[in-house]
Amino acid sequence: MEYGDADGYSIYGQLTTGNDAGLICHECGQERAFLGRHVRVHGLTAATYRERHGLGRSTPLASEDLRGRLGEKATARVGSPAWDRFEAARDIDAARQESMRVWREEPPRPQVRHARAAKAVSVSQSRKPRWCGVDGCGRKHVADGLCRTHYERRKRKGDVQADIPVRARKGGPQRS
Ligand SMILES: [Zn+2]
Numbered sequence: 296m297e298y299g300d301a302d303g304y305s306i307y308g309q310l311t312t313g314n315d316a317g318l319i320c321h322e323c324g325q326e327r328a329f330l331g332r333h334v335r336v337h338g339l340t341a342a343t344y345r346e347r348h349g350l351g352r353s354t355p356l357a358s359e360d361l362r363g364r365l366g367e368k369a370t371a372r373v374g375s376p377a378w379d380r381f382e383a384a385r386d387i388d389a390a391r392q393e394s395m396r397v398w399r400e401e402p403p404r405p406q407v408r409h410a411r412a413a414k415a416v417s418v419s420q421s422r423k424p425r426w427c428g429v430d431g432c433g434r435k436h437v438a439d440g441l442c443r444t445h446y447e448r449r450k451r452k453g454d455v456q457a458d459i460p461v462r463a464r465k466g467g468p469q470r471s
């Protein structure tokens with residue numbers, strides 16, 4: 296087989312871009328932004344796929360469109376062993392998210408993303424109010440932005456009765 300010959304669904308030695316800006320798989324004709332990952336369904340690695348279809352060893356198996364979105368620094372790495380690992384490990388949706396990130400030396404691993412998510416949760420918890428939200432109360436927050444007294448008042452009476460000093464509940468007769 297020589298460069299330019301018909302080869303499966305594409306052309307030997309060439310990558311064809313399809314209607315959706317993805318690359319056409321020589322093996323099955325499907326269009327993929329990340330062909331490097333897709334070819335595994337045919338039992339191939341990026342490297343063996345390139346070899347089999349007459350592509351240069353450094354030919355990127357990611358569409359131009361996708362590489363454009365991944366940014367210059369990532370594009371410079373296309374074809375490197377690290378890039379092949381990246382292509383093999385990720386799918387197109389992850390790649391789209393990835394394009395929003397600053398490219399780092401190594402692709403992020405799942406546990407890194409989990410750690411980040413866990414951090415986000417603890418941050419949102421620390422944003423809970425620390426003090427009762429009723430004007431002039433200043434007691435410690437317990438639930439729903441209220442201190443225990445105001446929280447229980449609202450629960451029992453349907454209103455925090457902010458105009459009644461909290462102290463009035465102790466000792467003096469309770470107004471309703
Ligand atoms: Zn295919």
Ligand SMILES: [Zn+2]
Nearest residue numbers: 427432442445
């Ligand atoms: Zn209160």
